[in-house]
Amino acid sequence: MHARQGGATFLGMLIIVAILGFGLYAGIRLVPIYFEYMAVVRAMEQTAKEEDGSATSPQELRTDLDRRWTIEDIKSIDPKEIEIKKIANGFSMRAEYRAEAPFVANVSLVVDFDKTVNVQ
Numbered sequence: 001m002h003a004r005q006g007g008a009t010f011l012g013m014l015i016i017v018a019i020l021g022f023g024l025y026a027g028i029r030l031v032p033i034y035f036e037y038m039a040v041v042r043a044m045e046q047t048a049k050e051e052d053g054s055a056t057s058p059q060e061l062r063t064d065l066d067r068r069w070t071i072e073d074i075k076s077i078d079p080k081e082i083e084i085k086k087i088a089n090g091f092s093m094r095a096e097y098r099a100e101a102p103f104v105a106n107v108s109l110v111v112d113f114d115k116t117v118n119v120q
Contacts, residue, residue, distance in 0.1 A: 043068035
């Protein structure tokens with residue numbers, strides 16, 4: 001009696017490698033988008049920290065954000081798109097935007113971001 005061998009076939013291994021390759025490629029395409037989001041959050045938090053405790057206005061906040069946008073080289077969202085609202089004891093800055101990265105042919109990866117920072 002011959003023992004039947006078990007294991008992965010070449011086609012099975014090729015499919016597994018293809019799936020892992022697509023996942024790795026998607027991760028590579030998404031990393032810059034998340035780094036830019038972290039730069040947006042850092043710029044908003046530094047602006048809030050810098051303006052904390054001082055009398056400020058939405059225009060001053062936008063000017064500070066614009067300066068930080070230039071330094072951080074943020075392209076996905078413009079500082080004019082940051083929603084600044086008056087709240088009880090200061091201001092609220094909200095960045096809500098969608099970032100898109102091309103994936104394969106006409107397929108894109110889309111990520112929605114929403115971050116709110118309060119300035120006291």
